[in-house]
Amino acid sequence: MTVLPPELAERLAAARSAAARADRRFGTTTARRALETLPALAALLPGGALHTGSVYSVQGSVALATALLAGPSAAGEWCGVVGVPGFGAEAAAGMGVDLSRTVLVPDPGAEPVAVVDALVGALTVVLVGPVGRVGGAAAERLTARLRQRGTALVACTPLGSPSWPQSTAELAVTGSDWQGLGDGHGHLTGRVAEVVVQSRRSARPQRARLWLPDHEGRVAPVTTPVEQVVRAAG
Amino acid sequence: MSTRRTLVLWCPDWPVTAAVLGGQGAGPGGPGGPGRRPVAVVDRGQVLAVSPAARAAGVRRGLRVREAQSRCAELVVLRHDPGAEARAFEPVLRAVEAVAPGVQVLRPGTCAVPARGAASYLGGETAAAAVLLDVLEQAGVPDARVGVADGPFSAEQAARTAERLPGYQVVPTGGDRPFLAGLPVEVLAPVLDPDAPDLLRRLGLRTVGAFADLAPGDVLARFGSSGGRAHRLARGDDVAAAGGRAPLPELGRTVELDPPLDRADQVVATLRPAAEQLVAGLAGQVLVCTGLRVELTDDLGGAVSRRWLHPRFFTAADVLDRVRWQLAGGGLGAPVARVDLLPEDVEPQGAHTEGLWGGGPDDHVHQALTRVQSRLGHRAVGTSVVGGGRGPADRTTFVPWGDRPLPTRPGEPPWPGRLPPPLPSTVLTRPAQATVVGAAGSPAVLDDRGTLSVPPARFRVDEGGRPAAGWPVGWQPVQAWAGPWPADERWWTDDTRGHPTGGPTGFLARLQVVGVDGSAWLLLVSAGHWWVEARYD
Structure with missing residues (x-):
């Protein structure tokens, strides 16, 4: 190993720090980072986890979108919920979301995408509710910022409306089977949801049956036959 | 115990009086007839102040404008204009200053004077109160109130709770704490958070006295510095007693305007850095300002000086507001050449920032x-x-x-009657109106004993009640349901906040319903009215 003369070493250090600054500024090297994900969902997502710099589109289920938030939040990441006025905070807490580190912006005003943009970088996962049409150019700009700043976006849209452009994965609840309710008696004890995940990586969609949520409000894969769990909860 | 005495003058519904004095509301009722036409002043869609006639018609502060108009069709609705209100208050202040020097403004419509001087000059506190009421009546404010107590907070509460006749209330020296103890805890709202009184009530603290009996350390730990200040006020230790305090020039800011400016917005814009420095300078010494003197000097040497008190403490925006109000009050004959901002009352910031x-x-x-x-x-x-x-x-x-x-x-x-988990993932901030019918199409109605007339067979979220896109349209058959569970909450109050029924209608119950498409809902019912309260989506 050669020892550089001091002035050269100084210049090298200066060059390195300038490069690092440029990286930080333009984000060319911010690595995609895998975030803690609820085990029930991890297997369904491309790469086996939620990743920063990616957009996840969720159709027709606030609970599923919240479940995506729950893993990173429980691991101590700052999360945000933008444009979901009726966000069920207590249900979210039941799934593992840490409410003290979850920032709510129920009404983001006329420019929700700009609000999301302001939060990107500061928060690790941002859940955004229905925001109307997002143009391709605006989506592209936001995706670039997500990559630079290391934030994941979960876009929750109502069933039947167009999903977020350029999403890494599209998740949807295609069927719900609520347990515990009879004809005038009982109470809801859980739901078995049919979840379908379509990603750009694989041609064939992934399907799974999940408790979303189960009788304790958590998310879990359906492993035991439903009837046994219902009996145990009932 | 402080030996200072403070006298507070309060003009009820000042925004309305100001509008009428300013001629804004002059209609068939004519000048001098503010009592006859129902008038309401609104700010951002909500009623801020009402005239006696409007109050008699059921219009209340805090109502939405539409609701107010539906209660009183001939209501004259005026826009809230703080500048105009400050301007209209200026002649009143001058009239008061003519008999009692050292006037300080708490806000347009409310001012304080040191009571000792006025009392010795006018022959006692009661006499001073009567004289000032007379002065106000001549200035066009016939229905004012006067309160006398040790601190300005107690004095203002005394004025607000004074009877119409004689129109004043005197709290004896050292009697602030017992006087305040009987008041509802809501009077602390301007000092604390707007939501804090609701919380205190839930904790079982219904009066100021109960709040005052808490240990100061506990209050600081739970409510921060504003709580600490509210607690001191509640105990009658109001350090900002009116008048006679030495200004703290080293903390003040002076701004020379060169060239002199005559437009208020220009002056305010120029002052912004100074106001921020003032607040930051105090914060640097862990202080906040609760009483501020603003001196405006014009190009010809004329000056207007006013002392402003703040219920919590001044932020930079608050300082600029006071400057704006004072400029709106007039009194200068030429463009403004110099502004002095002098903090006269400062307090430690408390344990929290x-x-x-x-x-x-x-x-x-x-x-x-x-x-x-x-x-x-x-x-x-x-x-x-x-x-x-x-x-x-x-x-x-x-x-x-x-x-x-x-x-x-x-x-x-x-919390008997609370829902067991799993909990709904979407909780509507305002329940959406819905319709539920039985198999034969007859509406499902809840009777007083909590039973439904027919089991629910179909339901829909009403047109216009749908809070977001993507909500199902039209009727949906019910697959399974359970309830009704009584949710007879807060029936003893007529607090309509969070109460979808919009009034005291008695029995409320909840139902869980699953539609044939697999969606699950939480419904609320009261008699024949239904709402969607939450959704499991």
Whole structure:
């Protein structure tokens, strides 16, 4: 190993720090980072986890979108919920979301995408509710910022409306089977949801049956036959 | 105990009086007839102040404009204009100053004077109160009130609770604490958080006295510095007694305007850095300002000086507001050449400052959230805290970013009738109207004993009640249901907040319903009216 003369070493250090600054500024090297994900969902997502710099589109289920938030939040990441006025905070807490580190912006005003943009970088996962049409150019700009700043976006849209452009994965609840309710008696004890995940990586969609949520409000894969769990909860 | 005495003059419904004095509301009722035409002053769609005639017609502060108009069809609605209100108050202040020097403005419509001088000059506190009421009547404010007590806070409360006749109330020296003790805890709202009285009530503290009996340390720990100040006020230790305090020139700011400016918005814009420095300078010494003197000097040497008190403490924006109001009050003959901002009452900031609350968030999180707040407003960004309560909407409280999370109702102790988990993933902030019918198409009605007339067979969310796109349209058959569970909450109050029925209608119950498409809902019913309260989606 050669020892550089001091002035050269100084210049090298200066060059390195300038490069690092440029990286930080333009984000060319911010690595995609895998975030803690609820085990029930991890297997369904491309790469086996939620990743920063990616957009996840969720159709027709606030609970599923919240479940995506729950893993990173429980691991101590700052999360945000933008444009979901009726966000069920207590249900979210039941799934593992840490409410003290979850920032709510129920009404983001006329420019929700700009609000999301302001939060990107500061928060690790941002859940955004229905925001109307997002143009391709605006989506592209936001995706670039997500990559630079290391934030994941979960876009929750109502069933039947167009999903977020350029999403890494599209998740949807295609069927719900609520347990515990009879004809005038009982109470809801859980739901078995049919979840379908379509990603750009694989041609064939992934399907799974999940408790979303189960009788304790958590998310879990359906492993035991439903009837046994219902009996145990009932 | 302080030996100072303060006299507070309060003009009820000042925004209305100001509008009428300013000629804005002159109609068939004519000048001098503000009592005849129902008038309401509104701010951002909500009623801020009402005239006696409007009050008699059922219009109340805090109502939406539409609701107010539906209660009183001939209501004259005027826009809230703080500048005009300050301007209209100026002649009143001059009239008061002519008999009692040292007037300080708490806000347009309310001012304080040191009571000792006025009392010795006018022959006693009662006599001074009567003289001032007379002065106000001649200035066009016939229905004012006067309160005398040791501190300005107690004196204002005395004025607000004074009977119409004689129109004044005198709290004896040293009697502030016993006087305040009997008042409802809501009077502390301007000093504390707007939501804090509701919380105190839930904690069982219904009067100022009960709040005052808490240990100061506990109050500081739970409510921060504003709580500490409210607590001192509640105990009758009001350090900002009116008048006679030495200004703190070293903390003040003087701005020379060269060239002199005559437009208020220009002056205010120029002063912004100075106001920020003033507040920052105090914060640097861990102080906040509660009483501020603003001196405006014009190009020809004329000057207007006013002392302003603040219920909490001055922020830079508050300082600029006072300057704006004072400029609106007039009295200068030439463009403004110099502005002096002198903090006259300062207090220690207390144990807490903003930004340290909530477990010390990272700097960049705090910065990003503050940026969004400056775009959307303080209350637009926050976190939620889960507490006790039965309804899903009651159980969570939204805490704006930067505010101290308030302790909520305890979550654990028994809340009979609360829903068991799993909990709804969408909880509507305002329940949406719905319709539920039985198999034969007859509406499902809840009777007083909590039973439904027919089992629900079909339901729909009403047109216009759908809170978001993507909600199902049209009728949906019911696959399974359970309930009704009584949710007979708060029936003893006519507090319509959070009460979808919009009034005391008695029996409320909840139902869980699953539609044939697999969607699950939480419905509320009262008699024949239905609402969607939450959705399991």
